[in-house]
Amino acid sequence: MSGQVDESLRSELQKQGIWVTSTQELYNWGRRNSIWPLQFGLACCAIEMIATAASRYDLARFGGEVFRPSPRQADLMIVAGTVTKKMAPQIVRLYNQMPDPKYVISMGACAISGGPFKRGYNVLKGIDRYIPVDVYIPGCPPRPEALLHAFMELQRKIDGQRLTGNGKAAFLDPKQPSDFPVPAFGAHDLEPPSNPEVFQPPLMERT
Amino acid sequence: MESLDELKGRAEQAVPGAKITIVPNPGPANQPSLLLDNEHAAAVVRFLRDDAVLRLDHCSNATGVDWLDRKVSKKVKVKKVVEGEEKEVEETQEEFFPGYLEAVYHLYSMTHKHGPVVIRTRTKDRAEGARLPSLTPIYRSAEFQEREIFDLYGVRFDGHPDLRRILMWDEFEDFPMRKDYREPDDYEYEPTPHDDVLERAKEHYSARPQLDGAENLTAPS
Numbered sequence: 001m002s003g004q005v006d007e008s009l010r011s012e013l014q015k016q017g018i019w020v021t022s023t024q025e026l027y028n029w030g031r032r033n034s035i036w037p038l039q040f041g042l043a044c045c046a047i048e049m050i051a052t053a054a055s056r057y058d059l060a061r062f063g064g065e066v067f068r069p070s071p072r073q074a075d076l077m078i079v080a081g082t083v084t085k086k087m088a089p090q091i092v093r094l095y096n097q098m099p100d101p102k103y104v105i106s107m108g109a110c111a112i113s114g115g116p117f118k119r120g121y122n123v124l125k126g127i128d129r130y131i132p133v134d135v136y137i138p139g140c141p142p143r144p145e146a147l148l149h150a151f152m153e154l155q156r157k158i159d160g161q162r163l164t165g166n167g168k169a170a171f172l173d174p175k176q177p178s179d180f181p182v183p184a185f186g187a188h189d190l191e192p193p194s195n196p197e198v199f200q201p202p203l204m205e206r207t
Numbered sequence: 208m209e210s211l212d213e214l215k216g217r218a219e220q221a222v223p224g225a226k227i228t229i230v231p232n233p234g235p236a237n238q239p240s241l242l243l244d245n246e247h248a249a250a251v252v253r254f255l256r257d258d259a260v261l262r263l264d265h266c267s268n269a270t271g272v273d274w275l276d277r278k279v280s281k282k283v284k285v286k287k288v289v290e291g292e293e294k295e296v297e298e299t300q301e302e303f304f305p306g307y308l309e310a311v312y313h314l315y316s317m318t319h320k321h322g323p324v325v326i327r328t329r330t331k332d333r334a335e336g337a338r339l340p341s342l343t344p345i346y347r348s349a350e351f352q353e354r355e356i357f358d359l360y361g362v363r364f365d366g367h368p369d370l371r372r373i374l375m376w377d378e379f380e381d382f383p384m385r386k387d388y389r390e391p392d393d394y395e396y397e398p399t400p401h402d403d404v405l406e407r408a409k410e411h412y413s414a415r416p417q418l419d420g421a422e423n424l425t426a427p428s
Binding site: 086119187202 | 374375376377378379380381383388390391393394396404
């Protein structure tokens with residue numbers, strides 16, 4: 001949006017005590033600095049998430065300290081830990097219950113791909129099989145600094161969201177789905193094993 | 208604590224008809240265990256718990272083991288008549304051991320501070336619905352662990368108050384810790400496949416018609 005107001009003019013005006021902004025900037029500024037995460041943890045990554053929110057690392061510096069116990073009040077889902085196949089439908093259901101705009105951070109190896117349990121029978125091989133993920137944090141578990149980095153990365157992403165015109169944010173498009181089908185417990189696996197609308201893994205190259 | 212042989216003798220005396228076998232453990236742990244017959248298992252374990260000398264009042268652990276069918280071939284010297292003469296001839300004989308499922312319990316005594324005494328029970332075969340007596344009426348701590356054995360190995364425990372799956376969902380049909388279990392193929396993307404995962408990942412590989420002959424195409428385009 002900065003394209004509409006000349007940057008140098010704007011800073012000149014700011015020096016004179018006049019602050020020029022746009023609705024989009026105001027919106028994004030508000031969203032970016034008040035991200036309320038959903039309060040739940042699944043495994044050891046949750047301990048790092050707790051450390052991030054506590055005094056030493058202090059997520060409050062970035063406006064993310066208000067952990068909400070209800071998905072209806074949350075903006076951000078931090079999938080912190082191993083998602084078992086028994087847990088996956090509940091995670092998707094919680095995501096569906098969150099109001100737009102909503103964001104997902106996939107924290108740690110397990111939430112990204114199943115991690116060390118990838119070849120097991122009971123662990124989902126990545127939460128991105130069912131819901132769209134905004135930021136992935138590698139690590140096992142990632143340090144609090146990594147979660148802060150992911151948080152800042154998400155803020156950068158929110159900052160770049162457009163409210164109007166081409167390329168506006170996905171949640172403003174009424175055609176874009178805001179909730180995703182909840183997988184069912186099947187006889188051998190979750191059904192379906194992944195949502196093809198969300199999860200399109202790269203074709204594997206033979207070497 | 209008394210030796211396993213003495214323990215076995217006393218238990219067999221206390222529970223008439225009980226058949227107890229000592230299963231040796233040739234490994235470095237050298238921890239032999241008692242194999243109980245299913246009919247008298249509960250009575251024997253009750254004796255182990257209530258006996259004043261043993262007082263094995265704590266079941267710390269219950270787990271399952273899956274033993275597949277196996278064939279053991281050994282060389283046996285057989286006397287045979289060869290060309291009118293009786294001779295000793297070496298022959299390989301194959302012995303067939305049918306598979307079974309096993310529940311293993313580790314019992315300790317909190318009163319006397321001794322243990323563990325390892326006991327085992329075996330099912331007849333590996334078929335669906337293989338049954339074993341439950342020790343939950345004797346040790347409450349066995350309840351969840353027997354549920355876990357049921358969940359992962361498919362052993363049904365007679366006398367268990369609440370035999371349901373505990374880790375997997377109720378609709379699940381397989382028993383994932385059995386050795387012949389094959390997990391569902393959801394290796395759509397495996398960055399560094401190896402071994403059996405490599406074999407399964409190959410089913411998802413893209414075709415390379417420019418490099419391979421068309422007859423070698425393995426994956427749908």
